[in-house]
Amino acid sequence: MALDTQEPNRAVLVLSLGGTIAMTTPSGEAGGVTPRLTAADLVAAVPGLKGEATLEVEDFRQMPGAWLTVDDIAALADRLNKQAATGTAGFVITQGTDTLEETAFLLDLLYRGDAPVVLTGAMRNPEMAGADGPANLLSAIRTAASPAFRNLGILVVFADEIHAARHVRKIHSTSTSAFSSPGAGPIGHVIEGRPRPHFSLPRRPTVALPFTRQARVEVIHTTLGSDGILLQGLDERLDGLVIAAFGAGHVPATWVERLEELAARIPVVLTSRTGAGSVLSSTYAFRGSESDLLARGLINGGSLDPYKARLLLLAHLSTGADLTVITNAFEIRR
CATH class of the missing domain: 3.40.50.40 (Rossmann fold)
Incomplete structure (x- = not known):
């Protein structure tokens, strides 16, 4: 599904996997939240997107981060590898934060393209005061559309910090600043809406798909x-x-x-x-x-x-x- 914005040369594909960023309670019901919002819903809730890029949205999975499997991420990597060959400028993946540091690293092992791939999510669901999903998604889209972040592998954008997959960790269970890169620090920040790299890291060798056997x-x-x-x-x-x-x-x-x-x-x-x-x-x-x-x-x-x-x-x-x-x-x- 395409969304009509400006600058068609900066095409960004947003893929949703579910997670807190996409969780709401069923209409008229009480209780906890579950993944219900689509990628189009998430993008529609972000102010200030006009003119950022030409956005495509896709619902790849709709589940809590804790439910994701290695096979899910291998399938996602295959999808990214094939799409990167078509000239897409960048990718954004929204998912639950429970496993975000692990999916980011596994994708970093499997993704062969040069276009930026940026993972993000939320610590506060859309029904909470101060929900952080829209701001994180906006910063992620801006980073994915930036040529400065090409050929850096998989990135994680959270609270306007840009982290490399090889270093990022979830360090807090509830804070909106839940992600950090111990011993390395973020490789960039989003400042006044502009993603700015501080340093780059060389790409490491990837692992070729497909997986040919089940391993424990x-x-x-x-x-x-x-x-x-x-x-x-x-x-x-x-x-x-x-x-x-x-x-x-x-x-x-x-x-x-x-x-x-x-x-x-x-x-x-x-x-x-x-x-x-x-x-x-x-x-x-x-x-x-x-x-x-x-x-x-x-x-x-x-x-x-x-x-x-x-x-x-x-x-x-x-x-x-x-x-x-x-x-x-x-x-x-x-």
Whole structure:
């Protein structure tokens, strides 16, 4: 569905996946909100759009962010790759914030085009005072239409901040400033309606679609005094595992032998549960330290948080990649 605006050379496709930004209560009913608004509804609620771009709208999914799957995002990436080849200037994706940081990173692994792809959403639904969806959507459209943000991969625009998918995290459950990029900061801001880049990041290698197999990868978090019972039998149920370790990549001593056994059977990636910073490689040498675990066959996840590391591992496993390819993929991103 096309919306008649000016400057047809700046064509932006807005795809809606649902989420809080699209949630309302059924007419005449009480209770909580659910995804009901279409992409056209969302665009129609934004003041100041006239002249920004020629907008196309599409309802790709209509569900809470927590319901989205890897297959949904792979299908979306395929849609973006095909549409980017037609010359569309940019893309905006609206979705729930529960999984936005993960869908952004997975799309960054799968999207091959140069046109900006910008994800956004809302923390306050349209029925709440101070709903932030329209402002976020306007800033996202302006960023997607800007040539300055081409070939930067997937971006997240929220509260007038522009974040790179590889760094962005949801850091608050309810705040309208819920997204941040720990250790990096936003790569740009929208100031007086103009998206302004501060710095750029080189694109990383993508993972080729289609996925050829189903793969299961989970995250296990270290906790004080854990005996590692959750590690039992995982090699029979999983294709890969991510460990969200203490600090710079440390686990309880009771985990060590079981992790070594798992790493001999499936890829096991070592990450930090802290939310910022990198797993080390050779600073500590005690049993269960980063150097000990890496020597036992675990893969260094570098500065990727556990959730992004899971998606990188899952994407490669889904294409049938072997251990060498997977290890190199993490080495590139360190």
